[in-house]
Amino acid sequence: MTTIHSPSDRSAGAPSDLPPLTEYGLLGRIGIGVTRHGRMVAIIWALLVVGLGVFAPRVEAELSGAGWQANGSESVGVRELAVQHFGGTGGSAIQVVVHDSAGDVTTGTGARVIAEATAILGRDDRIGEIVAPQPGMSISADGSTAVILAGAGADTNEMVRAATDLKGELEDLSAGSVTVNPTGSSMLWSDFNEANLSAMLRSEMISWPVTLAILVLAFGALVAAGLPLLLTLAGLVASAGSLVLINQVVPVSIWAMNFAMMFALALGIDYALFLVVRYRAARMGAHEDRAHAVAETMDTAGKAVLLSGLTVLVSLSAVMLVPSPAFRSMAAGIMLAVVFVLAATLTLLPLVLHRLDDRINKLALPWVHTGEHRSPRFEAWGELLWRRPVLFGAAALVVLVALAAPVLGLRTAMPSIKVLPEDASARVGYDVVQAAFGDGAPGTLQVIAPAAEADATASALAADPGIAGVMPAMPAADDSGLVLIQAVPTVDPSDPGLAATVDRLRADLPSGAQVGGAAVENLDLKTQLDASTPLVIGVVLALGFLLLLIALQAPLIALLGTLVSLLSTAAAFGVARLVFQEGWGTGLMGFEHQGFLDAWAPVFFFAMIFAIAMDYTVFLLASAKEHYERSGDPKEAMVGAVAHSGRVIFAAGAVMVAVFFTFSLAGPLPPKEMGIVLGTAVLLDAFLVRLVLLPVLLRLTGTAAWAVPGWLRRVLPEIHFSHG
Template identity: 65%
Template sequence: MAPTSALSTDEQTGATTRPRAGLLGRWGEAMVGRARWVFGVWVLLLLVLGAAAPTVFSSLAGAGWQADGSESVRVRELTQEHFGGNSSAAVQVVVHSDRNDVQSPAVQEVVRRISDLVASDDRFAEVVPPQPGMSISPDGHTGIVLIGAAADTDDMVRAVDEHKDALTDLAGDGVEVYPTGASALWSDFNEANHDAMIKAELFSWPVTLTIMVLAFGSLVAAGLPLLLTIAGLVASAGGLVLLNQVTPISVWAINFAMMFALALGIDYALFIVSRFRDAIRENADDLRAAVAQTMDTAGKAVLLSGLTVLVSLSAVLLVPAPAVRTMAVGIMLAVVFVLAATLSLLPASLGRIGAKVNALALPHARRQQHRSPVFARWGEYLHRHPWSVAAGSLAVLIALAIPVFGLKVAMPSINVVPSDAPVRQGYELVRSQMGEGAPGMLQIIAPAAEADAIVVAAGKTPGIEMVTPPMPAADGSDHVLLQALPSVDPSDERMTTIVGDLRAHLPDGALVGGAPAENLDLQQALNDYFPLVVAVILVLGFLLLLVSLQAPLIALIGTVVSLLSTAAAFGVAKLVFQDGHLADLLGFTPQGFLDGWGPVFFFAMIFAIAMDYTVFLLATAKEHFERSGDPATAQVDGMAHSGRIIFAAAAVMVAVFFTFALAEPLPPKEMGIILGVAVLLDAVLIRLTLLPALLRITGRAAWWAPAWLRRVLPSISFGH
């Protein structure tokens, strides 16, 4: 649009005026006019939240991987209440000596020191030394000291964090000491993942800056998104610490929040800054007009994109698992702060910087225009060959998606913890000395009157090797606790059948729990809620696109094609993480399944990212359709004006996600590969290929809406 097309001449005065800006345009002008206030508010906000941010990793919760309301969680609560904390959250300290048995003075001295060490911490309950026939190996050289849990699962993980080094330091004189159990597992697991996340983030920053400089061609323009992202990161980290005072937030929330703040912050800033550089050419003497034009077009797309991301992630809140819910909360909080910074701090900064946004430019950048000739030619090619391009993209995506039908999911095994972690060393020792199922004893809580019947029924259950005698409740209540030894490793898929059979064979009133049962109940909850989460995300995603684009057909197409990149990414995940292809190259041992929380959580994340790009592409195409009324112009110019931004944003996301493939623990490696592949496939095969080809095929019908629908929907325009 030429500069004069946005102007009108008053016939009475001859004065030149510009049309009134839209709501977001006026908001942008207000941010420029009150830039000092905007900067002041953000400085104050970052000082307050920044003061809390450094404690984020030590403050947040370490557990929460459970299905609230499940049978296994009820068992844990009852054992906490009635049996001296002998629950799945209890700490099991393995003591082993090759030359001395557990009853020897040397080992007993270590056991005494373990008891003394934990006695001063009120988060620990009763300490039970190794018991013959129950917690001492048949050869007598390995024993388990049980430290009861007197706090919730999150506090027990924190307690292990604080004491595990002191416990392992008790080893010596031929005696080995390894803290194990679920609380110790989550402690070592979170520590390994935290270290991996930090390393990956540090590696991704210089890669990101390089891509940004190449995309913008200007150090100033490239630096703005990074500063914006840092503001969002600091604010979200501090916000999570404060929110954790109200309700426990999983430490994993900050890991995902950091990733999304970096990726989406750069996405949004790319779109805004690129549009502003174009607007500044048309409004060189009026910075407020340039900002208004930017916010009325790109700002509107960013706002709608952010709302789409938030809606997609909000569906995860339906899953009754605290860790899963709070990971979603962490990302949503990061998106809110990044979106707030993009819509306030960024326009205020652009209004102050003005044409200096192009300062410190590389030689090629001085000739760079918002309308990319390269992507304009690509858009014209798609216009000439839409059917062949669409068919080729669909063929590749469907071929990659086919393996998803064989995908298996389960909760992580001990193999996700580094081999030198104390919890894994203790786990392996217990398994080798006491049997495959010894690290995952099942717990049975029942009325005392049914104790004998339960011993018989449990003993006859296939897959149960041994049942301990009933233990009366410490507080005198009418409950007994029994331990059942499975014949298989806790992560063995046969454990599902064993727990199911045990629950079916026991008398009414008996409850089965323990760490393996908690994992199985959580997996079942994730499986049960997955269809609901998918349905909610699809429906809300479609409605948001419908409101944004005012056209049902393209809203439906934009929603459906987003499923393709998700299915293809999970197909690749099946080939890599379940079947083990590229395992040697990526440096991991396949578990034979994908981590159980992956489908629900990754689906929401992938769909959110896919819809992010969908809004950018289709909002730009809609802007040009509103100007020209020509669907061909909308398709070609939509690609010409958004293609380079989508390509650069995708390159940043792929770089950020793929750095996590370098992590040693398996979960962040899974996350990085799956999200990186999803973004790569979505950007290359869908947003830059299939979707614009479908725009060409559907033509004017893509932007059509019945009159009754136009009356119902709020009026949203991307033109300026």
């Protein structure tokens, strides 16, 4: 039977035992303020969403997939020198592969196609020097394959756009036995963006209805369930438009929007869940008037949401320590989306709740009790954990440690060509080049050296066992006194042996020689990521602990809350090793594993997983602190926290898992990694760590969990979660 209280069930005024509205904290007063100035708040948000929303549809076309580089590295320096002195024939150049399966590609139809492709490239201002196919260099020994090299006349982001604009026209030149397939780093990112967009759209079509269904079950009413989605949509539209505008000043990776979309949807629902449940309890359960219900909701659940959002922002800000444009723009994109969602949750949602009031319970399910904030089922679960802490805590710990154990053998490398669909132009061209010129041909090294060291550099390259062939030195067209020597490795660009070859060359080549190329840029980025990962992890842990300490005023439980977040993170990476490195379940999930996890995953996913984990930690421990402040009883703190926040954490976790796992259905490999790793992390964190292990720790530590030294109390700002 649905329990919905109408206005007639309450007294006309506020109950006499409620505090004056002026006695609420800052967030409570903000909640009251937005309801009193509702029209102005609504107009501001409408202008914001519409104004930025005008730019939002351009986000996929404007943002780029480039920026995956280690700023300041030797390989990036080589690419910049290639642009300045060698017509852009560096790592971001476009390679047009022309292949004739019937014979000599340099005669007949093949010759015509090569001439037409060259003309098409020449008409684009973004293309630098065009190097025609040359025997012994870019024409295969059997004459069936030729490569036109189109130098980069613009930055890496613009070259990805150029690849997108040119590939259709170039592919259309295919005729009869002659095929044309553009490839190279810029084309790879263009193809990836295209496949990624299509896959993301398919994932969204699945995730939104699944999310709505879970929310209907969680809220018990269709109107209430729709609020988080509307808020999230407002945040997404505003952040997408902002990213387009920011991209006019600083290049932004398309991955910033992909990650922002996932995070905004997941966190927006989390935050809205927490506030709506608390408002309904105050309004329909405690019979408070609308103003007091909004004020209490904001001062309790709103405070937890704000602290959670700050924790997420702090965790992601640590990724800015990685000196790579792609990483920094991805982190900034997610942070921007979180800011918009957080702002909407703390300003727009209180207004909507105040205006809709009882109408949020429209179209309710028959078994729902809208005023029920303290869940009897989760209260019973909390009581069971209190009676049997060791049994349940040990079981959760065993599962998490078992799943985390494989992380010790985790291997990482930069993404291979397998991230693209098999029919993508860049992958087809890659395979043709490899078949015609050797395994290492797609990862040709580019060595720039002073002209005086040209012979010594060429000799050292030819003598290296990791080099299959060396092309003649090409002098710069200007008076820079530099030469460019291209060398073909013996192994595929994703083979670990290439790193050893590059390290050896950098040690053995003359001092003025610099080694670069697209494959080497990947290696340098991996080196930078390996070096940055411990720093990012350390900063995330330190800042996460500091925020929990400030919020909870309790050093022991703040430390334990931070440390247990590592368990779900380690377990998620253990599962990632089994799936993406060892290939478990890849046939069922329909993708080809690379034999390693992408090198960007540990540093970036750690920050994301930790941010999500701390999200749930703040929800649970803020509720526990509220109960402890009211009662001084550690049992009531633990059981009350599980009873009041368990249902929200359970529902929010279910939504996040659904969102992330639907994104794992995306075609390219990186979104699958995102979906599976993040989905697994949330699954383990919400249901094992936050609803089992952390409550058990509250039980075992008792009053010590909330103890704070006098000197620390004097240093920390005063923060409370309870009223009255």
